[in-house]
Amino acid sequence: FASYSQLLGDLVDEVIARDYPGLFEKFKTVRKRFSQGWFTLREALFSGELPPDLTEREYEVAKLAAEGLRNSEIAEKLVITESTVRAHLRAIFQKLQIDRRARLAEKLEIK
Numbered sequence: 001f002a003s004y005s006q007l008l009g010d011l012v013d014e015v016i017a018r019d020y021p022g023l024f025e026k027f028k029t030v031r032k033r034f035s036q037g038w039f040t041l042r043e044a045l046f047s048g049e050l051p052p053d054l055t056e057r058e059y060e061v062a063k064l065a066a067e068g069l070r071n072s073e074i075a076e077k078l079v080i081t082e083s084t085v086r087a088h089l090r091a092i093f094q095k096l097q098i099d100r101r102a103r104l105a106e107k108l109e110i111k
Helices: 002-019 021-047 056-066 071-078 082-096 101-108
Strands: none
Touching: 002 021, 056 071, 056 082, 056 101, 071 082, 082 101
């Protein structure tokens, strides 16, 4: 199944690149960002790092904020708007009962 999946993926990439070159570059960027976020989230879930009160997306936002990224950088990395980042941060602060970004790393136990 994995080999068929890879072949199909390659074929889809080839068709999109040929017929929609601008779209293909955007697609590659989104796919790369999604896969990076997914692997980070998967590691967190399996290692028990994900606080049970946070959604998957809130955890992604919280982790990036704890690493020191600005709202605009988080928005770009996750392909969301800055207002969505702010909304997630408000929910995160409320759920984790904190009032500053500086406490995120401590609450998420990020070294």
